[in-house]
Amino acid sequence: MKPPRALVTGGAGFLGSHLCDALLGEGYSVVAVDSLLTGRRSNLDHLRNESRFELRELDINQPFDCGQVDYVFHFACPASPVDYTLHGIATLKVGSVGTFHALEVAHKYGAKYFVSSTSECYGDPLEHPQKETYWGNVNPIGPRSVYDEAKRFTEAVTMAYHRYHKVDTRIVRIFNTYGPRMQLNDGRVIPNFMKQALRGEDLTVYGDGSQTRSFCFVSDEIEGFLRLAKSTEHMPVNIGNPVEFTILECARRVLALTGSNSKIKYEALPQDDPKQRCPDITRARTLLGWEPKIDLETGLRLSLDYFRQAALI
Numbered sequence: 660m661k662p663p664r665a666l667v668t669g670g671a672g673f674l675g676s677h678l679c680d681a682l683l684g685e686g687y688s689v690v691a692v693d694s695l696l697t698g699r700r701s702n703l704d705h706l707r708n709e710s711r712f713e714l715r716e717l718d719i720n721q722p723f724d725c726g727q728v729d730y731v732f733h734f735a736c737p738a739s740p741v742d743y744t745l746h747g748i749a750t751l752k753v754g755s756v757g758t759f760h761a762l763e764v765a766h767k768y769g770a771k772y773f774v775s776s777t778s779e780c781y782g783d784p785l786e787h788p789q790k791e792t793y794w795g796n797v798n799p800i801g802p803r804s805v806y807d808e809a810k811r812f813t814e815a816v817t818m819a820y821h822r823y824h825k826v827d828t829r830i831v832r833i834f835n836t837y838g839p840r841m842q843l844n845d846g847r848v849i850p851n852f853m854k855q856a857l858r859g860e861d862l863t864v865y866g867d868g869s870q871t872r873s874f875c876f877v878s879d880e881i882e883g884f885l886r887l888a889k890s891t892e893h894m895p896v897n898i899g900n901p902v903e904f905t906i907l908e909c910a911r912r913v914l915a916l917t918g919s920n921s922k923i924k925y926e927a928l929p930q931d932d933p934k935q936r937c938p939d940i941t942r943a944r945t946l947l948g949w950e951p952k953i954d955l956e957t958g959l960r961l962s963l964d965y966f967r968q969a970a971l972i
């Protein structure tokens with residue numbers, strides 16, 4: 660019998676590539692598409708001889724068709740503040756035009772559809788922790804709006820295809836996730852701190868470091884995706900780790916783990932940087948029986964070899 664076939668947009672990215680691995684593990688054949696704007700072929704090198712896998716370099720902002728598929732996973736989008744600031748217009752395009760194209764593929768083939776959304780939909784949240792029912796506090800014209808509004812629009816188009824075209828959709832709101840294959844230079848806090856600690860450079864804490872984030876190790880995050888993909892839930896579901904840290908505490912954890920003598924230096928806080936972020940994962944717990952298993956210390960330890968190698972380059 661032919662295996663089910665999945666399309667993963669953004670398949671060469673950090674999460675996209677881990678998702679490709681997981682789907683192959685679930686018995687899918689996988690076609691990954693990626694423009695390689697922020698994704699990297701090297702994230703998929705290990706699948707070079709996998710007969711059930713192929714990577715096609717293409718830009719989903721143009722209409723595309725890779726043949727019949729059973730499931731569309733739409734993950735294409737610059738995702739770190741540094742990347743989406745650099746590629747602001749491309750981010751808005753892939754969240755809008757690219758999302759229409761991905762949904763058209765699902766509609767055409769009667770495939771299920773799963774889209775990566777984000778905790779950035781909540782903006783600088785006034786509700787804490789954030790439940791899926793919270794509509795957010797987003798500056799629509801600020802520097803982060805290229806990402807935040809792109810993803811909010813992505814959710815709107817997805818719900819519209821669900822309501823008007825009966826596409827069988829899932830929306831995951833992803834909170835800060837880390838692990839191997841993150842680009843060392845994508846500017847996010849964990850790769851930055853790991854790189855700086857491993858190279859003996861000062862750790863750059865923005866603002867006074869009192870802003871909070873909660874960090875989910877990639878294997879936990881991917882397990883959450885698979886469970887949501889198999890569920891029948893159409894409303895957004897938060898997938899993230901609910902244990903909250905200040906950024907200063909995160910810097911101290913990285914220093915302790917790496918045994919680095921690096922110092923902490925304080926730099927300006929970027930505009931509209933959310934002051935706090937932490938998912939309420941009641942929905943994921945209840946609907947999917949999911950919760951993360953890997954705490955920050957363990958996850959950082961599991962990532963150390965990767966970051967050590969990457970930091971040498």
Ligand code: UDP
Nearest residue numbers: 740846847848849851863864865870906932
């Ligand atoms: N941050 C920091 N130093 C860095 C990179 C980031 O203090 O070198 C802070 C950033 O200001 C934010 C938090 O760490 O408050 C998380 O930033 P990241 O870019 O990882 O993602 P975000 O959650 O803001 O999308």
